[in-house]
Every structure is written in structure tokens, then in C-alpha cells.
Amino acid sequence: QKEVEQNSGPLSVPEGAIASLNCTYSDRGSQSFFWYRQYSGKSPELIMSIYSNGDKEDGRFTAQLNKASQYVSLLIRDSQPSDSATYLCAVYNAGNMLTFGGGTRLMVKP
Amino acid sequence: NAGVTQTPKFQVLKTGQSMTLQCAQDMNHNSMYWYRQDPGMGLRLIYYSASEGTTDKGEVPNGYNVSRLNKREFSLRLESAAPSQTSVYFCASRGSPGTGELFFGEGSRLTVL
Secondary structure, eight states, X not given: OOSEEOOOOOEEEETTSOEEEEEEESOTXXXXXXXXXXXXXXXXXXXXXXXXXXXXXXXXXXXXXXTTTTEEEEEESSOOGGGOEEEEEEEEOTTSOEEEOOOEEEEEEO | OOOEEEEOSEEEEOTTOOEEEXXXXXXXXXXXXXXXXXXXXXXXXXXXXXXXXXXXXXXXXTTEEEEEOSSSBEEEEESSOOGGGOXXXXXXXXXXXXXXXXXXXXXXXXXXX
């Protein structure tokens, strides 16, 4: 079992809809959780970080964390074609290594 | 501000050849990382260096060596390249221990024939 799991997609949503991206992790000791966005042929860039249970909002992005269920999600409201990218979930484990999931490819159709 | 700079950006090797990927950061970060990215596999950690003078293995260290030359530079060496090492390699650096944000270089695309 991979330490960080994501559905590879593609997840296709119409422009203006809410995109919901999910991630599960195996290390119960993990404390820090991140979402990176990666456009095709580019390097990843951080878009959200979350450290405590609940929701964290930043503009059109909301990260949700449930440590009991070992689940973290990213919601993108009012999705735009420019949001089309691969979204990588990343988790710091107890050994202080940042482990990435395989990524979910999001396609926002005009 | 260059951030994280990797060289070369593209390289083609024959099986058994050796090469070194160079990485330098100008953000005065302590921690540096080397990841590889293969289709559908996300980013997998090869080696990391928590601070100058220290290096540690990640998930997939076999076939690689690293050197933390100084605080700015962290190189990745393939001693005897294999086709399984065909991948895109990313170097990254991390600021203060309290933040998880990694700053990535542009990547190095390596093909081993």
C-alpha cells in the first residue's frame, strides 16, 4: 500500500463547477499536509497547506483535513480552464520525509 | 532571484554511462531534496539533505549517490545509468523547518538508452 493515495483521474468538471480532489494517507503520525499543482511540463507549486482538522480556505481553494479518517481533500470552487493541471497531495511522515501521492489530473471544460 | 537552478535540463545517456545532475539554490535554505517523477507515480524521494554535511536515503535511493557540497549545492550522481532511471528529476529546497513548502527547480529530463 502506498503511503499517500490519490485517484489518478482524469477528473473532468465543467467551467464554474466545484472540483473535489481526495487523498488518503497511511501514517497516523503525519502532522502536515499539502496540495501542490503541477501544469504539464512544469514543476510543482504549493497551493495549500493544512495542519489541523477542519477546513482552511484561501480564495477559491478549500483544504479539508480529517486525521481520524486519514483523509485530506481539496475543493476548487468556480473552476476555470486555467485550473486544469495535476494536483499532488503531499504528507510529512514521522521520519520528516515529504511523501507525494500519484496525483489527480483535473480537466476543466469551457 | 533564481530560486532553485538545475542543470542540465535534458540529457541522453547510454546504459552504463555516468553523469551528475547539479542543483543550486540561492534562498539560504537548509534542506534540499532530489525527487524523480515517472508517469502515474507522482514524485518519489531519492535522497535528501536536512542540512549542510548530512544526507539521507529516501524511498528509491538504489543506483544513485548524492553530495551536499555546501549549503547552496546538492548534486545527484548516476554511476552506471540503467534504462529504469529514465525519468524527470526535480531538485527542491525547503525553508524553515516549520514550513513544508518546497521550492522546485525546473526539472531535468533524463533518457537512458
